[in-house]
Structures are given as C-alpha cells and as structure tokens.
Amino acid sequence: MGKLGNLGARLHHGEIGYDFVKNRKLWYGISILITITAIVGLAVRGLHMGIEFQGGAVFTTPKNMSASVSQAETYAEEASGHDAIVQKLGDGSLRIQISGTDTAKSDSIKDQLSKDLDVPAEKINADLVGPSWGDQIANKAWQGLGIFMVLVVIYLAIAFEWRMAIAAFIALVHDITITVGIYALVGFEVTPGTVIGLLTILGYSLYDTVVVFDSLKEQTKDITKQTRWTYAEIANRSINSTLVRSINTTVVALLPVGGLLFIGGGVLGAGMLNDISLSLFVGLAAGAYSSIFIATPLVADLKEAEPQMKALKKRVLAKRAQAAAKGEPAENAVDEERYADDEADEPDDAAPAVVGPRNQPASRTRGRGRPSGKRR
Numbered sequence: 312m313g314k315l316g317n318l319g320a321r322l323h324h325g326e327i328g329y330d331f332v333k334n335r336k337l338w339y340g341i342s343i344l345i346t347i348t349a350i351v352g353l354a355v356r357g358l359h360m361g362i363e364f365q366g367g368a369v370f371t372t373p374k375n376m377s378a379s380v381s382q383a384e385t386y387a388e389e390a391s392g393h394d395a396i397v398q399k400l401g402d403g404s405l406r407i408q409i410s411g412t413d414t415a416k417s418d419s420i421k422d423q424l425s426k427d428l429d430v431p432a433e434k435i436n437a438d439l440v441g442p443s444w445g446d447q448i449a450n451k452a453w454q455g456l457g458i459f460m461v462l463v464v465i466y467l468a469i470a471f472e473w474r475m476a477i478a479a480f481i482a483l484v485h486d487i488t489i490t491v492g493i494y495a496l497v498g499f500e501v502t503p504g505t506v507i508g509l510l511t512i513l514g515y516s517l518y519d520t521v522v523v524f525d526s527l528k529e530q531t532k533d534i535t536k537q538t539r540w541t542y543a544e545i546a547n548r549s550i551n552s553t554l555v556r557s558i559n560t561t562v563v564a565l566l567p568v569g570g571l572l573f574i575g576g577g578v579l580g581a582g583m584l585n586d587i588s589l590s591l592f593v594g595l596a597a598g599a600y601s602s603i604f605i606a607t608p609l610v611a612d613l614k615e616a617e618p619q620m621k622a623l624k625k626r627v628l629a630k631r632a633q634a635a636a637k638g639e640p641a642e643n644a645v646d647e648e649r650y651a652d653d654e655a656d657e658p659d660d661a662a663p664a665v666v667g668p669r670n671q672p673a674s675r676t677r678g679r680g681r682p683s684g685k686r687r
Contacts, residue, residue, distance in 0.1 A: 328551035332543045335608035342485060342605055349492020356495045360410075361502035361586070362440050364449055367393075367410035368417040370424060371436040375403035378428050383407055390423035391416070396500065412439075452506040456487075459510065463517060471524050478609035479520050482601035486516050490594045497589065504586035512594025515564060519557050519602035526553050527607065535619055538626045546611040550603055561599040568592045 387395035396408040425432035467476035527549040571588035
C-alpha cells in the first residue's frame with residue numbers, strides 16, 4: 312500500500328504519468344468497437360425481459376423437491392408452451408417462472424405441474440403478474456433515466472461548463488449502451504433490479520468524471536496567461552493526478568459486486584442476484600473506463616477547438632521551438648510575460664504528465680513578484 316501511495320503522489324505531482332489525451336484516438340476506436348458489438352448483440356439477440364415487464368405466472372413448489380431444475384424446466388415448457396425459467400431456492404423449493412401466461416391458462420399449468428412433479432396442487436403457490444403492470448414499470452424506468460440525464464447535463468453546465476456537460480453525457484450513454492449490450496449477449500434476465508443497477512452505475516460513473524473535471528477546472532484557471540502548457544496537456548495532468556483515486560474507488564466497489572455475481576449467482580446458484588449484480592459490475596468497470604479514456608479527452612478536443620485555445624497552443628509550441636533553438640530543455644522554457652504581470656498566478660501543479668521521471672525545474676516563488684537573480 313505504501314508503494315501505491317507513493318505512486319499516487321508521483322502521479323499527482325507530474326513526476327510520472329501516461330499520456331491519455333495524446334492517445335485518445337486509440338481509446339475512441341476501442342470504445343466505438345465495443346459499443347458497436349453491444350448494439351449488434353442487442354439487435355440480434357434482444358433483451359430477455361423478465362416477467363415483471365412481460366407479465367406471466369410464477370409457481371413456487373414446496374420445500375425439498377426431488378426434481379432437478381432441468382426436469383422442472385422441461386415440465387413447465389411442455390405444460391405452458393412458453394419458455395420457462397426455473398431456480399432452486401435455498402430451502403430446496405423450486406421457483407418456476409413462465410412469461411406470457413394469463414389467469415385462465417395458469418390454472419391448467421398448475422394442475423399439470425402438480426402431476427408431473429408429484430405434488431398436491433394446493434401446495435404449489437401461484438402468483439400472476441399482468442402485462443400492464445410491466446408496461447408501467449418500463450415507462451417509469453425510461454422516465455427516471457431521462458430525468459436523470461437532463462439534471463446531470465444542467466448541473467455540469469452550471470458547475471463547470473457546457474463542454475464538460477456534453478462529454479459527461481456521452482460517457483454516460485457509452486456506459487449504458489455497453490451494459491445493456493452485454494445483458495443481451497449474456498442472456499441474463501432484465502428485471503426491476505436491473506433497472507436499479509443501471510441507475511446506480513450512472514451515479515458511480517458520474518462521480519469519477521466529476522472528480523477529474525474538478526481537478527481540470529482548478530488547473531486551467533487563467534490558462535491563457537501562461538505559455539508553458541496547452542489545455543490538452545493540463546487535461547492529461549488532471550487524469551494522472553486522480554488516476555490512483557479512481558482505480559481505488561472502482562476496485563473497492565467491484566469487489567463486493569463481484570462477490571454477488573460470481574459467488575452468489577454462480578457458485579451458490581442464487582440467480583436473482585444476477586439481475587442487479589451484472590449491471591453493477593459491468594457498469595462500474597465501464598464508468599471508470601469512460602471517465603479516464605472518454606470524458607476528459609473529449610473535453611480536451613472540444614476546448615482546443617476554441618480560438619483562444621488554438622492561439623495558446625501556437626504560443627506554447629513557438630516558445631518551445633525558441634527554447635529548443637537555444638539549446639534549452641523544453642520544460643524549462645518559462646513564460647517571460649508571466650513575471651511581468653503581477654496579477655498572473657499560474658496553478659502550482661499545472662504540469663504535464665510524462666512517461667518516466669523528468670528533471671524538475673528549480674523551484675520559484677509564485678504569485679506577486681519574483682525572486683531576485685536570473686530567470687531561467
């Protein structure tokens with residue numbers, strides 16, 4: 312843990328780092344490929360909607376049933392003519408779920424299951440769910456998602472700026488698309504728990520994105536009053552300075568969710584845990600990825616399209632070319648005008664992330680005035 316803490320400190324101070332923004336086209340390409348795969352999976356396989364959305368019947372047998380899950384599934388499909396989902400509960404009872412079944416047909420299915428499973432009909436509990444209730448749940452879910460998106464864009468536009476709001480919105484759509492696509496490819500059932508999981512991961516994804524945006528906002532104050540770093544370089548610095556924090560947050564969140572998904576749903580067979588755990592697991596991982604590789608590079612692209620940022624980039628490159636011509640290291644090409652303007656105050660940690668250790672420039676007094684002696 313000490314090494315990880317030291318790594319985080321070195322990333323924060325710009326001593327080491329990775330150029331995420333420079334390689335943004337690679338990340339965009341990877342995200343587009345994954346998104347297309349998710350959309351194709353959704354179009355070809357579709358979502359396996361749960362009984363809460365389609366309507367149907369749920370039959371629960373007595374405890375300690377001798378019939379296996381596969382046998383009960385075969386009996387239920389033969390009796391109903393529809394696909395059935397059977398889960399064995401902890402007490403040995405079977406939960407048989409059949410979609411698209413109305414009240415009149417459920418009684419005959421119950422009687423047939425009673426004969427096939429050799430269980431008295433009165434001991435099989437039957438619960439019916441109407442399709443209209445499922446439609447209401449689906450509509451409420453879409454309304455909740457739409458309201459959430461609108462509020463997110465408004466908040467980020469007010470707290471930061473509209474470019475960051477657009478980037479965060481694209482990142483959220485990216486996370487939802489990937490999560491829903493994986494649900495279609497895996498074939499897990501979509502239930503109200505899945506919807507809850509989707510809304511939850513949006514909060515996690517937004518949190519990681521806002522942490523980076525807040526760092527970027529602080530480091531780009533009065534950015535046009537200096538000619539050392541471009542906006543993209545400072546954006547990259549913000550990603551690296553919050554990288555360890557984002558990784559720690561994501562890993563800590565993924566561990567219990569992974570326990571629910573792989574141990575609870577896979578090993579113990581508690582299939583109902585899969586509904587929410589898969590959306591959380593995939594969404595948390597996608598949210599961490601999008602906040603680092605999608606949202607901030609998008610902001611850098613949008614900002615550097617501005618005339619002011621274009622002019623700043625030209626001045627920075629010209630200054631570095633001038634320093635290179637004099638045989639000076641590019642990192643030591645200090646903006647001379649910054650010292651002439653007593654009101655200009657450069658952010659203390661506005662330094663680009665570079666791969667490997669770098670030679671740190673000599674410390675200087677910042678703020679009003681400057682130290683006596685030669686300027687580097």
